[in-house]
């Protein structure tokens with residue numbers, strides 16, 4: 524981001540402190556300029572020229588986070604729902620404006636690749652039903668596969684309970700009797716679990732291993748990283 528913003532607005536929007544607190548943090552030498560230029564709360568600054576406790580600022584608006592979500596964390600902003608995926612990010616990121624949200628959701632009991640962003644347009648695009656991005660899930664099943672699931676999932680005719688339109692064809696790859704990967708391009712509520720339920724099975728564990736071209740690489744469970752501009756899906 525090369526554009527200039529008022530310092531208090533910039534620092535406040537990144538969640539470091541309130542806009543009012545900026546003046547005292549400048550006086551205390553906590554907020555400084557990379558070239559030691561004098562600062563006031565209303566000084567117009569570029570993001571890359573400001574340091575907080577001698578460190579570069581967190582990424583500006585437009586960041587996309589790739590997280591390896593652990594089981595037991597909820598994709599919600601509501602503290603009443605237990606441990607939240609946002610708890611795995613720096614605390615001040617909760618105060619960012621615009622706020623960070625998950626790109627779609629993974630269930631509490633599902634692990635794996637989760638994207639989060641503060642880019643509303645990107646979020647809207649990636650979660651739109653028209654946007655058919657491929658997602659691969661690794662499922663462990665309660666019962667042995669019967670053999671007809673691959674054809675049923677690929678048929679484009681599978682109806683989920685309570686829905687009016689069939690699932691778009693999905694690609695099942697059988698690993699063994701109780702393990703398979705499923706590639707889907709939609710993001711219906713609990714879709715993978717409901718697809719297996721529709722063929723008389725039950726998913727006992729579920730992990731998302733890819734989203735479009737993105738994979739987790741060596742990202743440990745519970746860790747995250749910021750995507751580079753080139754990696755951001757479009």
Ligand code: URA
Pocket residue numbers: 628629630633712713714715716717729
């Ligand atoms: N399908 C599910 O059933 N759960 C998820 O978290 C994602 C896809």
